[in-house]
Amino acid sequence: MLMKRGFRGGVHPLPNKLTSDKKIEKAKLPSRVVIPLRQHIGAPCDPVVEKGAKVKVGQKIGDSPAAVSAPVHSTISGTVSEISTQLLPTGDRVPAIVIEADDGDEWIETKGLDPEKASREEMISKIRECGLVGMGGAGFPTHVKLNPPKEKRIDTLIINGAECEPYITADHRLMLEEGEKIIEGAKIIAKILGVDNILIGIEDNKPDAIDNMDRLGGESVRVVPLKTRYPQGDERHLIKAILGREVPAGGLPFDVGVVVQNVGTTKAIYEAVTQGIPLVERVVTITGDVKESKNLLVRIGTLFSSLIQECGGPVGNTRKVIAGGPMMGFAQYVDVPVVKTTNCILVFSEERVREEEESPCIRCGRCIEVCPMGLMPTMLVKFTRAKKPEMCLEYNIMSCDECGCCAYVCPSKIPIVHVIREGKKAVRRLKK
């Protein structure tokens, strides 16, 4: 099959990758962490520790019997000071465990498996116990993803190193500094899934990462350079670009025989399986209008404010603090903790946030041109605003990924994504 390296539509925002040559540094140990009991798609965990309990790093503090869920672990050693409702970066309020640190950084004992000898089930249960979820953004529990329904034949594993959003360099640095772990992790996943074909998709604006992974991957893991274009990192478009397959609407990559894992998750899988280390820290890019942009290895549950301080504090009058990239991240209004899916903290000062007033749609068609899903955002906006959810459905509104390309290019500055979310709400109401 001919390798296609692109997909339909997409945009080219300024990359602004200010931190691509900054080595990953270990962040200062936080004195207090807030660990939400739901950092993933699926059921929230129930706390398994009580207020006042002493916990160590890596100790499980929340778990759930539900099939789609992932346990959470303490990320510092200290005392549980409260169990209360806290705000997630996504704006949801969920129960969370707050831990005050003690002086030490005492870990629980961890035990790994030998991937050569361990069974598939053992490895999957290890991954679950370590609380692994997709670290690229959505947070889908990894053990569920690695255990596809029997009837789906998986033939390809794709490691997602595209990192198409501007500003973020966490995955890029990982590929440069922890390449070996990623390659080994990929091999473990391939073994679990029983596939031979392992591909790593990397955008061609990261030639050093492509070289490094190509060198380390050797014969078994092949690197596929991709055209630099947002949203290349969306797994649907990655699959389309690399394999030319289209995931059916409403379906999952399983349905076309593919499993996609983010590089960060792959590295975490390696550490979990071979050493039994739970997911307690991750790389976060802190950038934008801060004194010194950094890639930090951060304990989960660390508050945004302390990380921004660690980067020298904000520059100018801060107007927006965004969890995630500028295209799909969430704007924050109070201090929130880093969670398993937080790949970037973006600080925007007044100068960078120039919100222009909306003007009428002039039907320029730019949104249609850039929509990677082949939708007609302008029509969706009009149907939503005219209260015609049945027409929204007719124009496939539910296929929208909210990648934001349409709103990015809109010359009329219509908040298209916001409107489409409203349209989806109306459609869901219609279906009821």
Next chain:
Amino acid sequence: MIEEIAVLGSLGFFFSTLLVVMSKRFAVQMDERVERVRELLPGASCGACGFGGCDDFAEALVKDPSLLGNCRLMGADERRRAGALLGIEVKETWWMVANVRCAGGSKVLFDWVGEKTCSAASSLGEGVLACKYGCIGLGDCVRACPFGAIELRGNTPVVDEDKCRGCGLCVNACPRGVIKLIPKDAKVIIRCNSPEPGKVVAAACPNGCIACKLCEKACQVGAIKIENNLPVIDQSLCTSCGACVEACKRKVLVLRFPKPLATPHAS
């Protein structure tokens, strides 16, 4: 003359015979009651009954007369006649009107930009207001009203009770559940929707009910009970004395002057 009559007459005869034969062969059973019920429906096709419009509703009614209460717009007279047509007895129902249970004034959590509807605003973070139950004031209810009965004054919707027909579309449109239907003869109403404890309300909004129970104590007939941190008024006991309104420090309770209620609805 005779020829002309013969020609036209035979044409007419031919076609009418054809039509009679065809209409017999292709006869369709039509329930006449559907049409007659349909005539009694208000015809706004507002959809509040849960059907696609008055036509659909009329058809459903013939099959299941008990749905008659679903239509909130029908006048008492029409309802009675429709009931007679469908063979059920209709009890007199009081007319409902929409009531906005928020006086506005909650603190704003953050500046925001985006789609200017209440529904869209309430999906930003936890909603733009410190009070999660308060009116956002962007007029989703105004747009939902098919009768133009709601208008925004400043940031608060005001219901014109002469135009309101109690269809409840605004109730569904409000993402915060601020609007409730109340009987048109309700004597005292409350202007707060937050079931949060007094401390939380006081921190978020100067106009909210803090469940201080002064009204409960002031009421001489025992018509007010605080439930879920909000006063619940038993309108049948209320004497419109206004003691509770006097007692309320935050002006949450409002006394409506009882209106003449002889004809619940005249279309």
Next chain:
Amino acid sequence: MENLLSIVIAAVFINNIVLTKFLGLCPFFGVSTRVRNALMMGLAVTFVMSCASILTWLIYEYLLIPFEIEYMRIVAFILVIASFVQLVEIVIRKTLPDLYRAFGIYLPLITTNCAILGVTLINVEVESYSFVASAVNGLATGLGFSLALFMMAGMRERLEISEQPVSFRGLPIAFITASLLALAFQGFSGMVE
């Protein structure tokens, strides 16, 4: 052949029955709110128009002229058309109830669609067409009607999701749209002859 072609072009574009002759306006404004309904209505009208052209021509030629009662044409024609439409209505109601619902009151009103009587009168009175020419004219006029209705329905669907000033919403803007469409169709004037 050339002649028939010019009849077709004239009927569809130049003398479009709706936009230049103002016939069939009731369904033009009534049924043009949905593209699908417009297509159905166009088909129905085209069908009835073709059949009516043929029927009335035959009656005119072989009944009215021999008995010298041409002045009774209005009564005779409308009788034929009304009966024919009623027939179609009865059949559709039984066989295609969905279609019948969609047409609503407009199906019976095809009878009083002045375009149909208009075309039959044009055939025998204004143009004195031959049998074949009448049939072709009936068909082409129906197509012209369908075209105008189809375009109008597309535009009105778009108007529905845009924001006109309150006083223009609905029928007023539909008229103005029709006006501008008629203006555009002026471009065809002078074609053929």
Next chain:
Amino acid sequence: MIPGFKPLVSTSPHIKDKVSVRGIMLAVVIALIPATASGVYLFGLHALLVVVASITSAVISEFLGYKAMGKKFTMDGSAVITGLLLALCLPPTVPIWMPVVGSSFAILIGKCAFGGLGQNIFNPALVGRAFLTLSWPALMTTWVSPFDGVSTATPLGEWHAGHGYTPVENLFFGNVAGCIGETSALAILIGGIFLIAMKYVDWRTPLSYIGTVGILMWLLGEPPLFHIFAGGLFLGAFFMATDYVTSPVTKTGRVVFGVGAGLLVVMIRMYGGFPEGVCYSILIMNGFTPLIDRFTRPKVYGVMKKREGGK
């Protein structure tokens, strides 16, 4: 979290492209400058007066129209373009009241009645022009030759009357009779290429439009270059058929639009009563635009069977 942090919340994306409505409109105006300049150069000061009158009354009409609608008037430049385009497709000799009437009609009926910017179905400038042609046909078909102002016919008028073909180089540089802005293909081409290069207009529309006219004329045994350069085809193809608001939003749709308009131009020129059909061809295709949009929806990712429009 940060001292003095005044949070601003919105949905993603948090960065936006620089392109704005006003910027696009400004670019179109700039692109029209060569055509306007050549018109004034060829036909003198009266032409300039027509242009100024047209733009001024268009802007004033829009202001009044928006006021009547109760909408906020913003100087987004769209009215300027309407006024300018209308002036460019008027004969240079028209009395000054005509562009005033034309652009008021264009803006008030063609645009404001539909709800203002973005809502209109027909290109306002062409609506204005078609109305003027319909109402004052004599004034709208009085032509003069450049520089000297002697009464003459347009190249297409000559051709329609059977007087042969004007040399293509005259048409290219604009040394012929015609509307103020349409005679010089070169001047229009400069502006058009600028717009295409800046990605403000899609090349598909002008290419398919002009291409269709050229190929069909060639098939019918007419000199294609003459028909491409004569009349208002260039102005129409680059500036009017590409009007965002009134042309299809999809790429396929734009090709359909161009081909359809080209077909109509050939039909009207060859068989119609008018020597020129650009204005009407675009107006008629404007009428088809909603249907074209509806039937040329792009293929949706992951949706295997594309369903037909309608319910």
Next chain:
Amino acid sequence: MKVQEFTKGLVKKNPVLVLALGLCPTLAITTRVENALGMAFSFAFVLIFSNLLISAIKGFIPKDVRIPTFIVIIASFVTIIDLFIHGYSPSLYEQLGIFLPLITVNCIILGRAEAFASKRPLGETLLDTAGMSAGFALIIVLISGIREFFGTGGIVIFGHQFLPFILSSPATGMILPPGAFLVMGILLAMLKKMGVV
């Protein structure tokens, strides 16, 4: 109560404006006020007499064939007025063209027959049809006045210039088809703005 049956036709239930019926002649023959007057007269004649007849014989018409019956009745009256105008004023006959016979299928007439005359007694039918006729006349004279003035520069009725002033450069577009739709659209919008319809 009874008077309302008449007055409702003028504005509140004006057949053209509110019910959007009978549009064809409203737009087609309103190029001259003269034609409009002729049309209004013929229309009133047919509407009133045919509906009176229908109201009178409503008990005898079988439901299934009522519409053809109505139409035949209407067509007969149209034939009468057709012959009358042909003989009385050939020039007007020429002007009205096929729109005179087409009164037969004017939706207003059939609509009133179906909705009113076939259900109500004679007296009410007379008032109703008279009101509808007056409403129709009002609108077509108004529209034709506007179109003739702007389209030809003045208003000429039976050879007399009706207005004291004329336009020097009339817009011929107004008496052509686009003008008809335009005037109607703007009229409707204005009436809507004033809250009439």
